[in-house]
Amino acid sequence: MDADHTAPAGPFAALTTAHVADACLRAGVAVRCAPAAVRPVLAGRRLAGRVRPARHAGSVDVFLEAIDRAEPGDVLVVDDGGRTDRACVGDLVAWEARAAGLAGLVVWGAHRDTADLTVVGLPVFSLGATASGPLELDPRPAGALDAARVGPWTVDGGDLVLADDDGVLFVPADRAGELFDLAGSIRDTERRQADRIRAGRSLRAQVGFDDYLTARAADPTLTFRAHLRAVGGAIEE
Template sequence: MTTDPELPRRFAELTTAHVADACLRAGVPVRCAPPELRPVVAGGRLAGRVLPARHVGSVDIFLEVIDRAAPGDVLVVDNAGRGDEACVGDLVVLEAQAAGLAGLVVWGLHRDTVDIRAVGLPVFSLGAMPAGPQRLDARPAAALTSARVGQWTVDDGDVALADEDGVLFAPADRVGELFDLAESIRDTERRQADRIRVGESLRAQVGFEAYLAGRTRNPALTFREHLRAVGGAIEE
């Protein structure tokens, strides 16, 4: 299985926020990584098939998984969100770049920040610390088949999408549908923004006065239901 080359091209014109709203509209679980997971390289963006690896204290697991990677994959490192060691450094990032990977998502810490930024490959992690691991644990059976990031477990049936808003995981077999919806949401929001700039308030565009009147008649009416009726896109 390889990353669809259309994936990064289409995501380049979207944001994770657009895709998250598309998931909501499509009834797909919105699987966002915890907000502490941030880009090491400012402006970093990535999109690709999940390439999972569970860290147990040694760099060899990364070399092994990169050895079987396809260009465009995203290395998703599960270090259990640990805050007592850095599990990824500049050499792993360089190796991933040389193998054609799209970037790394690290559920844990990194080090060699200056060197990683110089490499330029997108890396998302929980933060940095100087010390590497001082342990070597037994490798779990799922070490190269799945990874956990926050509350979510992901595998090569998922894609990772990331930008300045954070990291989002989506099922690979539905990402085309989600991108179609996300593009529609993006276009609607852009039209709404353009109209605000020329003097038409968002309240007027979404018929907010009519919503308030409708809620008076029907207290159970939600703003989201109203937006669906008028074609708004600010909540999904």
């Protein structure tokens, strides 16, 4: 029970959700970020894994069934319709997920047992905490273990979920290798730019900002993003 859940293994370990989101933009992949209100219960927690969806209807049995079907490293993605008037997961679900080897939980809804979740240590991202659990039991929806909705996005086992202090991002599993490679290139470019700023060369000089202003004056349709692509800057993507 002493495993470190703050830094996921694999290609995402040296990246951030911001790097991967920029890679999605550059690769023409939809940038599917959870709403900004979905935050980590504990700052500094990161996770990456395949989506293991579960739609909540008032009972934890759907979570236990999803965990029973999960593979080690999966992420339990809970759809409670974005409700914050009740908590749908707490420490027992987190302990069960951790014991089964899951990487963490993303909850489109609220959690409780915050102090106990701190002890569990598993990364949990949610819309916040509330003391009340479900007060009603609704009929279990069809396909409750097939897909989950998080904000505007519907995700399933064909997706990976990545999460850190910048938020939660979903990417198609079959594009992950390409996106991680591109994200690594963007990260490296940004690091070089930061090093040069610290060494005294401004970002404006690095990206030829004066040249951009001159070119834009001649062609008002020229965007800074197009200019950055031409000069190999990262910044916006």
